[in-house]
Amino acid sequence: xxxxxxxxxxxxxxxxxxxxxxxPPATSAKSSAPSHCRASFDSAVExxxxxxxxxxAGGFNALLHPDxxxxxxxxxxxxxxxxxxxxxDGFFTDPEWTQTLDxxxxxxxxxxxGFVLFDSVYTPSPTTDGVPLAIGVTFTFxxxxxxxxxxxxxxxxxx
Numbered sequence: 001x002x003x004x005x006x007x008x009x010x011x012x013x014x015x016x017x018x019x020x021x022x023x024p025p026a027t028s029a030k031s032s033a034p035s036h037c038r039a040s041f042d043s044a045v046e047x048x049x050x051x052x053x054x055x056x057a058g059g060f061n062a063l064l065h066p067d068x069x070x071x072x073x074x075x076x077x078x079x080x081x082x083x084x085x086x087x088x089d090g091f092f093t094d095p096e097w098t099q100t101l102d103x104x105x106x107x108x109x110x111x112x113x114g115f116v117l118f119d120s121v122y123t124p125s126p127t128t129d130g131v132p133l134a135i136g137v138t139f140t141f142x143x144x145x146x147x148x149x150x151x152x153x154x155x156x157x158x159x
Contacts, residue, residue, distance in 0.1 A: 037111040037141065044139060044146035045116050049101055055092040061085040065140060065147035073133060073153040096125040101135070104158055114139040114146060119158040132156035 044063065051059035064085060070078040078084045091097075101118045108114040116137050121130035134156040139146040 034111065038108050041106070041108045041114040041139065041141075041146050044114075045103065045106065045137075048137070048148065052099065052101070055095075057085075057089045057092040060088055060092070063146075063148050065142065065149045068148055068150065070151040071153065073155050098123045111141045113141070113149075117158065119156060121157075134158040 047059070048063055050056075051063070061081070061084075064081045066081045068078075068081050068084050070084050070087075078087055100121045102120070103116060104119055105117040106114065116139075118133075118135040118137070120133040120135050122133055123130040132155070134154045136150075136152045136154075137148055138150040140149045141147075
């Protein structure tokens with residue numbers, strides 16, 4: 001990926017690349033998940049947040065499903081784990097950016113799928129204004145672990 005492409009994409013950062021500080025995972029009004037699935041989902045969301053905060057590309061990329069799709073607020077897309085992980089590898093090397101992730105809603109359906117909605121602010125550098133984003137991340141439960149299947153950024157903030 002060219003530096004220009006990375007710079008363009010990083011101004012409308014994914015959820016897949018999001019986090020920093022924020023509220024702990026919220027619970028939804030409805031959940032059909034057994035307690036062990038709910039607990040492991042909440043743990044996966046926290047792993048997503050923490051690996052992003054730490055800019056731990058290896059840890060973050062381990063959370064990605066092979067068929068992950070990432071869509072940025074500007075409509076740019078990354079298809080598959082190889083493309084998404086490649087972006088993350090480069091993006092996480094930049095020490096300047098910060099990201100907040102406030103968990104607004106989580107929903108878990110059995111041990112099959114889970115969703116988290118984040119209200120986020122991505123700040124490219126300490127001298128630039130933050131970009132508000134609404135970020136939705138869908139996980140799937142496969143082979144005993146929650147994996148990120150879809151990340152979608154939208155212009156925020158969540159209202």
